[in-house]
Amino acid sequence: MEKLQIFKGEPxxxxxxxxxxxxxxxxxxxxxxxKFANFLLHNIENIVxxxxxxxxxxxxxxIGDTTNIDLAKCIGCLSCLATVRNPFxxxxxxxxxxxxxxxxxxxxxxxxxxxxxxxxxxxxxxPTVTSLSATIKNMNEFTSQKEIEHIAxxxxxxxxxxxxxxxxxxxxxxHLNEPMSPRDSRLDVCCVxxxxxxxxxxKVSLESMLNEDRYLAQIQNYSKSCERLIQxxxxxxxxxxxxxxxxxxxxSETDLLPPDDFRSTSQIGNKGKRFYRxxxxxxxxxxxxxxxxxxxxxxxxxxRRLCWDKLLPSIFSDExxxxxxxxxxxxxxxxxxxxxxxxxxxxxxxxxxxx
Amino acid sequence: xxxxxxYLAASFADxxxxxxxxxxxxxxxxxxxxxxxxxxxHPAVSFKVCPYLENPLSLAKCYLTQSIQEDTQKSKxxxxxxxxxxxxxxVSNAEGARKLTQAGHEFAEIEYYSxxxxxxxxxxxxxYGPFFGLLAQVLTNSNDxxxxxxxxxxxxxxxxxxxxxxxxQDVQLSTASQDDTITRxxxxxxxWAITSGFLLPKDFKKPKDQNYWHIDTLEYILKKKSTCTKFxxxxxESLFDGMHKIERPLEYDAMTKTTRALRERNxxxxxxxxxxxxxxxxxxxYAIAYLLGIxxxxxxxxxxxKLINSLKSNGPTFVINQDKFKSVLQAELEIASxxxxxxxxxxxxxxxxxxxxxxxxxxxxxxxxxxxxDTIAESVFA
Numbered sequence: 001m002e003k004l005q006i007f008k009g010e011p012x013x014x015x016x017x018x019x020x021x022x023x024x025x026x027x028x029x030x031x032x033x034x035k036f037a038n039f040l041l042h043n044i045e046n047i048v049x050x051x052x053x054x055x056x057x058x059x060x061x062x063i064g065d066t067t068n069i070d071l072a073k074c075i076g077c078l079s080c081l082a083t084v085r086n087p088f089x090x091x092x093x094x095x096x097x098x099x100x101x102x103x104x105x106x107x108x109x110x111x112x113x114x115x116x117x118x119x120x121x122x123x124x125x126x127p128t129v130t131s132l133s134a135t136i137k138n139m140n141e142f143t144s145q146k147e148i149e150h151i152a153x154x155x156x157x158x159x160x161x162x163x164x165x166x167x168x169x170x171x172x173x174x175h176l177n178e179p180m181s182p183r184d185s186r187l188d189v190c191c192v193x194x195x196x197x198x199x200x201x202x203k204v205s206l207e208s209m210l211n212e213d214r215y216l217a218q219i220q221n222y223s224k225s226c227e228r229l230i231q232x233x234x235x236x237x238x239x240x241x242x243x244x245x246x247x248x249x250x251x252s253e254t255d256l257l258p259p260d261d262f263r264s265t266s267q268i269g270n271k272g273k274r275f276y277r278x279x280x281x282x283x284x285x286x287x288x289x290x291x292x293x294x295x296x297x298x299x300x301x302x303x304r305r306l307c308w309d310k311l312l313p314s315i316f317s318d319e320x321x322x323x324x325x326x327x328x329x330x331x332x333x334x335x336x337x338x339x340x341x342x343x344x345x346x347x348x349x350x351x352x353x354x355x
Numbered sequence: 356x357x358x359x360x361x362y363l364a365a366s367f368a369d370x371x372x373x374x375x376x377x378x379x380x381x382x383x384x385x386x387x388x389x390x391x392x393x394x395x396x397h398p399a400v401s402f403k404v405c406p407y408l409e410n411p412l413s414l415a416k417c418y419l420t421q422s423i424q425e426d427t428q429k430s431k432x433x434x435x436x437x438x439x440x441x442x443x444x445x446v447s448n449a450e451g452a453r454k455l456t457q458a459g460h461e462f463a464e465i466e467y468y469s470x471x472x473x474x475x476x477x478x479x480x481x482x483y484g485p486f487f488g489l490l491a492q493v494l495t496n497s498n499d500x501x502x503x504x505x506x507x508x509x510x511x512x513x514x515x516x517x518x519x520x521x522x523x524q525d526v527q528l529s530t531a532s533q534d535d536t537i538t539r540x541x542x543x544x545x546x547w548a549i550t551s552g553f554l555l556p557k558d559f560k561k562p563k564d565q566n567y568w569h570i571d572t573l574e575y576i577l578k579k580k581s582t583c584t585k586f587x588x589x590x591x592e593s594l595f596d597g598m599h600k601i602e603r604p605l606e607y608d609a610m611t612k613t614t615r616a617l618r619e620r621n622x623x624x625x626x627x628x629x630x631x632x633x634x635x636x637x638x639x640x641y642a643i644a645y646l647l648g649i650x651x652x653x654x655x656x657x658x659x660x661k662l663i664n665s666l667k668s669n670g671p672t673f674v675i676n677q678d679k680f681k682s683v684l685q686a687e688l689e690i691a692s693x694x695x696x697x698x699x700x701x702x703x704x705x706x707x708x709x710x711x712x713x714x715x716x717x718x719x720x721x722x723x724x725x726x727x728x729d730t731i732a733e734s735v736f737a
Contacts, residue, residue: 016400
């Protein structure tokens with residue numbers, strides 16, 4: 001079957017169907033340079049609808065009163081399904097059936113996911129589309145280009161979906177006034193869930209990040225500024241928000257493996273070594289886009305939301321942890337860098353049933 | 356623009372409308388989308404969308420006018436569309452609001468893909484001052500192979516480089532257009548020139564029948580981005596024989612840019628000072644265009660030196676700095692072209708190559724100013 005119907009029903013009053021559109025909040029910048037402060041306050045200026053399926057993929061189609069996935073183009077990024085807080089209530093098909101159509105080798109994956117065998121040493125690879133009509137074939141290709149439109153926007157949807165708080169909120173390109181910087185910056189991905197604030201600086205790939213060579217200064221500056229602004233917010237409003245800034249890296253996940261890992265693909269040019277040499281000891285933390293994708297897939301398969309605002313504070317509370325990949329935690333211990341599994345008990349504590 | 360005119364005709368007929376009425380309104384059954392052939396299907400929705408919006412699902416709905424529900428341009432888009440319709444003669448002032456003119460109704464009624472449309476468009480554009488100024492520049496600056504480079508066209512308010520000393524500090528008046536404005540105006544008017552048979556992108560196949568020029572060039576016009584920098588020129592020299600009349604030149608109030616909107620950082624002093632002298636700048640630019648306009652009627656030229664002396668004799672109206680006035684007025688002569696009355700210069704005599712509607716030019720001008728210029732007109736002629 002070429003097209004898979006996932007929803008049937010009337011559109012909302014703006015003419016949008018579920019799964020087809022994501023409504024992104026934009027925040028006020030009044031007074032000047034206060035966008036991040038307004039973001040923390042959830043002071044929305046307007047809400048802008050965007051297609052949930054990127055225009056470079058165009059796998060989602062609304063035909064009449066139905067929402068459909070074009071299986072010849074779908075790369076299984078899960079963006080459409082993640083736009084709805086509880087997708088199970090609206091889908092016309094069982095989630096399992098949908099995932100079986102859009103994720104290659106789903107039945108094998110399903111077993112591992114159902115047994116909580118994730119982040120435990122094995123890499124997970126998102127599916128690849130084989131159809132010639134697809135312009136983008138897989139998540140690696142998708143996340144490794146057009147940073148703002150692809151990985152950043154996709155991450156916004158994923159983080160909102162993976163928030164434990166139903167009233168979570170997100171923002172993209174939040175302007176940050178940095179007094180010490182000659183130019184102001186923008187925070188690519190921001191999410192608030194309960195008292196946790198996630199800030200992600202997206203990069204399309206390890207190589208691009210190294211070539212640009214700004215990530216160290218960026219993360220250090222953003223961390224200082226965000227910490228200051230969050231503290232200011234807390235003292236002004238009696239709140240208790242905590243936040244952290246992460247690198248959110250797309251492209252080939254195996255490039256991000258520790259250099260001595262036999263699966264690493266960044267030995268040429270010592271790219272991997274250069275990256276780790278830079279970030280170690282500097283409190284820089286990273287997450288691969290694939291790890292977020294895996295968390296989303298896990299949530300959809302098990303019907304247990306793997307909440308970032310419970311998982312990330314837990315795993316990164318250990319100072320030796322510097323990164324998260326689909327195969328587990330990247331840890332710096334005893335002078336060496338290695339991948340360590342996340343204990344399933346930690347995962348279990350970060351889960352929340354859909355309601 | 357055609358779709359917008361059709362929408363206005365269907366919604367308002369001969370009744371007045373305001374700026375906000377141009378915008379798309381999700382609460383209304385009738386909108387520009389009902390008439391626009393450019394809207395297209397989008398997979399994420401069951402209705403058609405404007406392909407020119409960066410986010411086609413945006414509630415702005417229409418790139419040309421934005422919408423009542425969402426307008427991140429703060430009415431700038433609608434305002435530009437309004438001014439374009441006015442420039443083309445398709446709408447006219449109606450006690451603070453606007454109405455479609457007879458030409459506007461005709462424009463709306465005729466099928467765009469008809470050959471009658473070509474002459475409607477061409478006539479309308481040739482009546483607009485800045486467009487005529489563009490054609491004059493194109494003809495002057497094209498090479499002997501009748502090719503013009505995009506950078507050979509610069510349409511903007513003149514830069515006079517006037518500096519005023521305030522409390523020991525030198526502040527330059529902001530008299531010229533910003534680069535981005537020049538770029539946008541140029542792009543728009545080049546597009547008009549391509550549509551109406553005066554320019555073609557280099558190596559673009561020349562339409563066989565001129566009456567279908569506006570259709571044959573759609574392939575280029577409808578592109579979202581244009582990277583063409585060279586154009587073949589089809590501007591006839593006969594257009595500048597002094598007989599063509601510009602019915603819609605720039606008006607008095609349009610002789611300067613919107614200085615109130617000057618808002619780049621640290622430009623408060625420049626802005627206040629320019630506002631202080633704005634009427635003098637408007638007066639002298641208006642004087643240049645008006646006197647050239649009368650000279651054109653009399654089929655004569657304006658003596659530049661006599662012009663300087665005559666305007667200097669009424670210092671408070673036209674002069675900021677007596678010593679620099681000659682060089683300033685030299686710079687200000689550029690206003691003639693964008694107003695719609697370009698000229699040739701020979702032995703310091705300015706010979707206008709078109710006529711202009713002096714009443715339209717004088718809209719907003721103080722009555723005494725026009726009267727003064729009428730009295731000195733003969734004295735500045737060649």
